[in-house]
Amino acid sequence: MTALRAVGRHLAFPVAPPARLGMIRVLLGLFILYDLWFSRTALPRLVRSGAEHWEPVGVMEWLALSPPSESVVRFGVYLTLGLFLPWTLGLAFRVVGPAAAVCLFTLWSYRLSWGMVYHNFHLPAFHVVIVGLMPAAAAFSLDRRIGGRWERWLGWQPRGAEEWTGRTLQFLTLVTALTYLLAGLAKVRGEWGWAWANGQNLLDQIGYDAVYKDLLSGGAGPLLPFLYQHPALLMPGALLTLVVELGAPFTLLSPRLGRVWAVGIWGMHCGIVACMDIWFTYPLSFVPFLLFFPIERLLGRWGNGPSASAGLAEPT
Amino acid sequence: MTSEMSAAGRIYQWAGMFIVGVCLLLPLDTRFRKPHDDFPLSWYPMFASKRPDLESPVYAVAIWPDGHEAKITTGTWTTGGFNEGRTQLANAVKQGKEASERFCQRIVKGMRGRSSFKGAERVEIRIAKIRKEDWFLEEKVPEKVRVLRGCQVTE
Numbered sequence: 247m248t249a250l251r252a253v254g255r256h257l258a259f260p261v262a263p264p265a266r267l268g269m270i271r272v273l274l275g276l277f278i279l280y281d282l283w284f285s286r287t288a289l290p291r292l293v294r295s296g297a298e299h300w301e302p303v304g305v306m307e308w309l310a311l312s313p314p315s316e317s318v319v320r321f322g323v324y325l326t327l328g329l330f331l332p333w334t335l336g337l338a339f340r341v342v343g344p345a346a347a348v349c350l351f352t353l354w355s356y357r358l359s360w361g362m363v364y365h366n367f368h369l370p371a372f373h374v375v376i377v378g379l380m381p382a383a384a385a386f387s388l389d390r391r392i393g394g395r396w397e398r399w400l401g402w403q404p405r406g407a408e409e410w411t412g413r414t415l416q417f418l419t420l421v422t423a424l425t426y427l428l429a430g431l432a433k434v435r436g437e438w439g440w441a442w443a444n445g446q447n448l449l450d451q452i453g454y455d456a457v458y459k460d461l462l463s464g465g466a467g468p469l470l471p472f473l474y475q476h477p478a479l480l481m482p483g484a485l486l487t488l489v490v491e492l493g494a495p496f497t498l499l500s501p502r503l504g505r506v507w508a509v510g511i512w513g514m515h516c517g518i519v520a521c522m523d524i525w526f527t528y529p530l531s532f533v534p535f536l537l538f539f540p541i542e543r544l545l546g547r548w549g550n551g552p553s554a555s556a557g558l559a560e561p562t
Numbered sequence: 563m564t565s566e567m568s569a570a571g572r573i574y575q576w577a578g579m580f581i582v583g584v585c586l587l588l589p590l591d592t593r594f595r596k597p598h599d600d601f602p603l604s605w606y607p608m609f610a611s612k613r614p615d616l617e618s619p620v621y622a623v624a625i626w627p628d629g630h631e632a633k634i635t636t637g638t639w640t641t642g643g644f645n646e647g648r649t650q651l652a653n654a655v656k657q658g659k660e661a662s663e664r665f666c667q668r669i670v671k672g673m674r675g676r677s678s679f680k681g682a683e684r685v686e687i688r689i690a691k692i693r694k695e696d697w698f699l700e701e702k703v704p705e706k707v708r709v710l711r712g713c714q715v716t717e
Contacts (some may be wrong), residue, residue: 295640304601355601365606372602405571410571410575417575417578420579421582424586433609436610447613454694456698460697462621474699475699
């Protein structure tokens with residue numbers, strides 16, 4: 247009964263130290279800065295693909311935009327980079343948070359409008375929008391260090407910082423869980439049904455990708471012949487994939503379940519790297535799963551917000 | 563003791579969670595919208611579709627006067643990554659003769675200045691029939707190859 251009550255309380259009144267959300271904001275910001283910095287020259291050059299390959303999605307589709315010029319994209323890249331710097335530092339976050347989220351969302355809409363929607367953009371895009379629209383700079387922020395001047399000026403001092411943080415982390419968990427749940431449901435609702443768990447379709451998908459890599463890229467990974475010799479080895483991988491994807495919503499029940507799940511899903515992404523050389527950098531960075539861990543304790547004394555390192559009851 | 567959030571704050575967060583949650587779950591109902599790929603909501607059933615026994619990849623090769631060939635990687639024509647390059651090539655072929663000819667010229671343009679393609683005289687866009695098991699367990703030789711389009715490499 248006590249455990250059930252704890253779960254119920256965690257679902258209805260989630261609380262967490264603002265320092266955790268502050269650290270997630272910082273790490274998410276660093277991830278975006280890293281990603282944008284290394285794609286800053288490649289992104290504008292996508293325009294050279296030619297208008298015939300322009301298949302607008304997201305903001306580009308909603309606003310029926312035609313392909314922008316290289317210089318406009320370059321400006322957008324540096325503007326977004328420029329906004330994620332104060333985002334990471336936690337400066338003027340009331341303005342910077344939403345502005346950075348809008349810029350990144352627009353930039354990534356452009357990025358994915360050239361005939362291929364890469365699915366590794368969806369989860370970080372949602373996370374950036376959620377964190378950007380919540381008071382995520384109550385700790386680990388320059389706003390705090392300089393005495394809350396920006397916060398006061400912009401009127402962003404919400405009451406109940408712990409509840410704001412708890413609910414924001416719950417929101418992030420919900421989105422993370424649903425994206426993986428959908429991937430799992432697509433598999434069992436597809437032509438294979440539950441037989442997807444036998445690993446045959448997984449082998450087919452890996453093989454299909456590898457054939458193309460042999461013909462159009464650096465080549466298939468070294469594991470391929472081994473996997474075709476021992477196809478049964480993929481069955482545990484397929485089974486584990488279904489378990490972690492379909493089990494994702496259970497992470498909403500308690501951070502402890504979330505921690506177990508995070509390790510499982512991270513392992514799945516490592517398996518994808520090993521078998522297919524496909525790098526889902528955001529999940530592989532582990533940043534989206536840190537919300538299940540009391541990471542604020544690592545740098546507790548540096549957290550400068552309310553209850554930055556307070557020992558709030560951690561639901562189990 | 564923690565301070566309490568305002569009612570407006572709670573409504574803001576609950577409304578956000580509800581709207582985003584419903585939007586994310588929309589793909590489960592395929593009555594109104596057929597599965598398709600999009601951003602930020604994707605209807606694409608990743609790793610879920612059945613693959614045929616024989617794959618039909620479209621690819622490009624550079625050919626030298628002595629008949630020697632080399633594969634052309636997607637980085638030659640796009641900075642958008644392997645999958646984007648593959649999709650663009652396949653789409654150009656699907657769009658017909660003119661589009662694939664234009665694409666062939668784009669490949670040639672991308673090859674210019676690359677030492678690995680020095681002396682190449684022709685580019686061919688091909689489609690192959692490949693049985694995956696044979697490809698990975700035996701020789702990497704397609705069962706069938708057909709040339710879809712070709713163009714000369716000009717300086």
